[in-house]
Amino acid sequence: MSKILARSAARLLVLGATSVAAASAQAAPPPDMSGAGLFAQNCSACHQLTGRGIPGAFPALAGDVFPQGPPEPVVKLLLNGRGGMPSFRADLDDRQIAAVLTYVRGAWGNHAPKIEPTLVAKVRGSQAQDRAAQALQAH
Template sequence: MKDPRIVAMLMAAAAGLCAAPLAGAQGPAQAPAGKALFLRNCAACHQASGKGIPGAFPALAGNPLVQGPAPEVASVLLQGRGGMPDFSASLSDEDIAAVLSFARGAWGNKAPPLAGEEVGTLRTRLGVPQYANGRMSNKH
């Protein structure tokens, strides 16, 4: 049985993956990695355009949380929030920093990038287990 809402969300996600390239505000080495990580891990829900899917997945473009204090937005990726899973076991501190730096500088967002060390410090402070580094995980 097919739910038309799910089909519509999947079609919108696929269309979002085909959107035009986006520019990030991080350094040259981090920008391509952050964008690639975003497209692989986040765009299906939040869309390549950063506009999300209304009523299902929030927009990241213009989002005050995304542009707010780095620890607040990083904790979402480390611990999850609402229906969003955490990425603590599947993304390294450097990967989380890169994807957040991309999102904080794309789509007109104007927030400073993060460093992997900042994410690592927050991971320790929150008591989130260290990155699995390739070990099997059932999260994604």
């Protein structure tokens, strides 16, 4: 009889632990992978949720011509960073970079066409080829 009780208790412990793990997994919402969510997670500390930046430190994106201009330079900026801005090449994939840039280009009164992940992939790929060619020229 004690073996049966011990097995039942062990099963209850496993079921209880499984239920707690499932409840914990459900309690944490998935990260927001929309352009607005990615901007909030990766960009808003400097550029602010309003896109107004911090004068003298981080440029405003709201109403600025650069993010609304030709898409290739904007994509290159996110991939490579500049000045105090980090590179997002390793942190965000092509779809995520396209989403955050599309958000910036259409938020806060900005009016620019969306950026497709295929363009980000093309720019990322051409930069990799440029770096490889430069490495060969160094020899």
